[in-house]
Amino acid sequence: xxxxxxxxxxxxxxxxxxxxxxxxxxxxxxxxxxxxxxxxxxxxxxxxxxxxxxxxxxxxxxxxxxxxxxxxxxxxxxxxxxxxxxxxxxxxxxxxxxxxxxxxxxxxxxxxxxxxxxxxxxxxxxxxxxxxxxxxxxxxxxxxxxxxxxxxxxxxxxxxxxxxxxxxxxxxxxxxxxxxxxxxxxxxxxxxxxxxxxxxxxxxxxxxxxxxxxxxxxxxxxxxxxxxxxxxxxxxxxxxxxxxxxxxxxxxxxxxxxxxxxxxxxxxxxxxxxxxxxxxxxxxxxxxxxxxxxxxxxxxxxxxxxx
Numbered sequence: 001x002x003x004x005x006x007x008x009x010x011x012x013x014x015x016x017x018x019x020x021x022x023x024x025x026x027x028x029x030x031x032x033x034x035x036x037x038x039x040x041x042x043x044x045x046x047x048x049x050x051x052x053x054x055x056x057x058x059x060x061x062x063x064x065x066x067x068x069x070x071x072x073x074x075x076x077x078x079x080x081x082x083x084x085x086x087x088x089x090x091x092x093x094x095x096x097x098x099x100x101x102x103x104x105x106x107x108x109x110x111x112x113x114x115x116x117x118x119x120x121x122x123x124x125x126x127x128x129x130x131x132x133x134x135x136x137x138x139x140x141x142x143x144x145x146x147x148x149x150x151x152x153x154x155x156x157x158x159x160x161x162x163x164x165x166x167x168x169x170x171x172x173x174x175x176x177x178x179x180x181x182x183x184x185x186x187x188x189x190x191x192x193x194x195x196x197x198x199x200x201x202x203x204x205x206x207x208x209x210x211x212x213x214x215x216x217x218x219x220x221x222x223x224x225x226x227x228x229x230x231x232x233x234x235x236x237x238x239x240x241x242x243x244x245x246x247x248x249x250x251x252x253x254x255x256x257x258x259x260x261x262x263x264x265x266x267x268x269x270x271x272x273x274x275x276x277x278x279x280x281x282x283x284x285x286x287x288x289x290x291x292x293x294x295x296x297x298x299x300x301x302x303x304x305x306x307x
Contacts, residue, residue: 094295095293099161159184160184187237189236222254222263263275
């Protein structure tokens, strides 16, 4: 009898202990900020299912797929031979692109440093080309290659300047003329005579060594406007350049590099023979003659670009 009572007391104590542990565990789960309510029943079942007479289910981890985008292959640049087959005949002719050529202090004062090659650096760049035996060719030389197959000499460079800033007359042209270097300046003709821009007399005085070419009338981004405005922008500049005896041969540059098929078709109808964008590259091909690449030159030594 005594032994039976002892067993009953032991069993009661054991159930009381297990009950206490159960209650404390449940309280811990409820107040835990790391457990979501939706997980409550699963946790109770996994921890105390055997005590409650429920089967214990083994949790299976769910895998959330990582839906990162499939990487796109970077297209391999075409070799010269491949470009020659697709777009040729082609020639290797780096075409430099400049904007402002002016002193450092003036560029800082006008907040134009981003578009400026400082005058002393530009002088060093041009002298570097001279010393290394580079040939500075003209737009007519490129046209002759495309149309008549006349080869471009090796180590040749085209020099281009965009927009028509007044510092071309004061800073760039004296350096170019002193070295006998030809160049092309793409002028937004509606800006001629405005502060910081060339005037027609200055342009006429430099005509010959420098070709003054079409960069639209107001430097309008052509892809942002309809065909009528594109036509007016191009034709107005074309007329003004012709009136001043400039832009022969006829060459065009898209403001901001903004090519459009309409603009290409229209400049062809006006007798233009070349057009340039701002896509970097040094291989110029006949079948791409109305969207030719250029190299934007910065305020560094030309050896930085591999010359």
